[in-house]
Amino acid sequence: MKSTIRKRSLDIAGHKTSVSLEDEFWSALKEIARYEGVTVFELATRIDKRRTAVSKSNLSSAIRLFVLDHYVRRRSPPGVADLPD
Numbered sequence: 001m002k003s004t005i006r007k008r009s010l011d012i013a014g015h016k017t018s019v020s021l022e023d024e025f026w027s028a029l030k031e032i033a034r035y036e037g038v039t040v041f042e043l044a045t046r047i048d049k050r051r052t053a054v055s056k057s058n059l060s061s062a063i064r065l066f067v068l069d070h071y072v073r074r075r076s077p078p079g080v081a082d083l084p085d
Contacts, residue, residue, distance in 0.1 A: 011041055012048050012059075019044075019060040028067045 003022040010017055021029070033043040044063065051062035
């Protein structure tokens with residue numbers, strides 16, 4: 001499976017930045033935003049706030065992990081996704 005990574009511009013709390021994401025992750029982020037009733041920019045701002053509070057990972061990685069976590073939690077029975085490693 002070949003995926004294209006594209007640089008996309010975002011406005012995070014009044015600050016212009018860009019992320020490099022595969023098309024699939026960008027599509028998933030848009031889907032999650034629609035599901036939550038927010039814009040992609042609002043969702044990215046939320047992810048960014050959580051990222052800076054927890055770690056110093058880059059925003060692109062934080063978005064990928066957020067998307068993965070979202071779908072793991074939706075597929076897992078209650079409590080299973082929260083079990084420690």
